[in-house]
Each structure stands twice: as C-alpha cells, then as structure tokens.
Amino acid sequence: KAGVTQTPRYLIKTRGQQVTLSCSPISGHRSVSWYQQTPGQGLQFLFEYFSETQRNKGNFPGRFSGRQFSNSRSEMNVSTLELGDSALYLCASSTGPTNTEAFFGQGTRLTVV
Amino acid sequence: KNQVEQSPQSLIILEGKNCTLQCNYTVSPFSNLRWYKQDTGRGPVSLTIMTFSENTKSNGRYTATLDADTKQSSLHITASQLSDSASYICVVSASNTDKLIFGTGTRLQVFP
Numbered sequence: 001k002a003g004v005t006q007t008p009r010y011l012i013k014t015r016g017q018q019v020t021l022s023c024s025p026i027s028g029h030r031s032v033s034w035y036q037q038t039p040g041q042g043l044q045f046l047f048e049y050f051s052e053t054q055r056n057k058g059n060f061p062g063r064f065s066g067r068q069f070s071n072s073r074s075e076m077n078v079s080t081l082e083l084g085d086s087a088l089y090l091c092a093s094s095t096g097p098t099n100t101e102a103f104f105g106q107g108t109r110l111t112v113v
Numbered sequence: 114k115n116q117v118e119q120s121p122q123s124l125i126i127l128e129g130k131n132c133t134l135q136c137n138y139t140v141s142p143f144s145n146l147r148w149y150k151q152d153t154g155r156g157p158v159s160l161t162i163m164t165f166s167e168n169t170k171s172n173g174r175y176t177a178t179l180d181a182d183t184k185q186s187s188l189h190i191t192a193s194q195l196s197d198s199a200s201y202i203c204v205v206s207a208s209n210t211d212k213l214i215f216g217t218g219t220r221l222q223v224f225p
Contacts, residue, residue: 004156006156033213035215041217042202042215042216042217042218043157043202043215044215045212045213045215048212056212058212088154090156090157092156101147101159101162102159102213103159104149104156104157104158105156106155106156107154107155107156109154
C-alpha cells in the first residue's frame with residue numbers, strides 16, 4: 001500500500017513568487033492536513049480538508065490556501081512568498097477526523113530566496 | 114490555552130543506554146496522545162497512540178506511559194541504537210476539536 005506522496009520534494013523560489021505543493025494521500029483516506037515545520041516553531045497546523053471541504057484552519061495569513069479534489073488529492077498554494085515562508089511543508093492523511101491515526105508524507109522543503 | 118511542552122529539548126546518550134522523554138500538556142478535553150519519531154528531513158512516523166483509559170503502550174523498544182490525571186506522558190527507549198537518533202514529537206488531540214496540538218519535540222542523538 002503506497003504511503004502519502006508529496007511533490008516536489010525540494011523547491012527554491014524567490015520572494016514575491018507563488019508556489020503550489022501537492023499531496024496524494026493513502027488510498028482510501030479522505031482527510032488531508034497540512035503543516036508547516038520550522039526549526040524555531042515546530043509543527044504548525046495550516047488546514048485540514050475532508051471530502052473536498054475545508055474543515056479546520058490554523059492561524060496563517062490568507063496567502064496560504066488549499067483545496068482538495070474528488071480523488072482526495074490536495075494542493076496548497078502560497079502566494080507572494082516571503083523569506084519566512086521557508087520551511088518543510090508536511091501533509092498527513094487519515095481515514096477521517098484528526099482523532100484517527102495520521103500518516104505523514106516526506107514533506108516538501110521550500111526555500112525562499 | 115491548549116499547549117504541549119516537551120523536555121528535555123535535546124539529549125545525547127551512548128548506544129545501548131536507556132532514556133526517557135517527557136511530555137506535559139494542558140489540552141482539554143483530552144482525546145488522545147501520540148508520540149511520533151521524525152528523522153531529519155523526513156516526515157514524522159507514528160510510534161504510539163493512547164487514549165484516556167490507556168496507561169502504557171509499547172512498540173518494540175519504545176514504551177509510552179500516560180497519566181491523564183497529572184496530564185503527563187513519557188516515552189522510554191530501551192537499549193538505544195544509532196538509528197534512534199531523531200526528533201521525538203508529542204502530539205495531543207482535544208475531543209472538542211479536530212486539531213492536533215504539537216510539542217516542539219526532543220532531539221535525541223545516540224553516539225557509539
């Protein structure tokens with residue numbers, strides 16, 4: 001059974017650009033959550049999608065957005081990139097609400113220069 | 114405010130030794146507590162999940178304990194191996210929200 005797949009693994013962007021990250025959950029999982037991980041802040045919750053609907057949202061500015069498709073694949077978009085957006089972005093999938101076990105992908109390392 | 118605090122922030126031990134990592138939380142109402150292992154540059158991998166009624170749960174050389182009264186958990190690693198070098202993250206879920214609250218992790222380094 002394939003795990004959670006995130007693409008791309010690494011990305012370098014310049015300030016002001018926008019970026020789209022992709023996450024393919026484990027087959028049969030309908031919930032996808034996104035997290036930002038930085039050395040100083042640890043893992044910070046961005047948002048969660050379940051059956052194409054955003055169920056929860058963390059405390060991030062509107063530049064961070066996401067969506068989920070009918071096949072449960074999810075994308076997150078960051079517009080007008082800032083240096084502080086450099087981080088490891090992790091996606092986790094689960095069968096349902098976050099009280100069930102979550103399986104993480106390997107992450108996308110975004111560097112903003 | 115829902116918070117999860119871990120200690121120590123970092124730990125260095127010799128191969129073969131045991132160690133214990135701590136997690137204190139103020140999350141309420143409590144639903145479950147998870148321990149994850151995260152190798153550098155990779156996604157976290159679940160070690161254990163414990164609900165309110167569970168005091169101890171083991172996964173190989175990893176044993177987690179939970180005291181829901183004092184809101185404390187520990188992760189004990191027995192006979193450490195070089196491959197145990199990683200960050201260990203404590204995560205708590207509240208039953209009135211679907212969000213997970215993450216601790217900042219303990220960075221463990223095992224030296225030969």
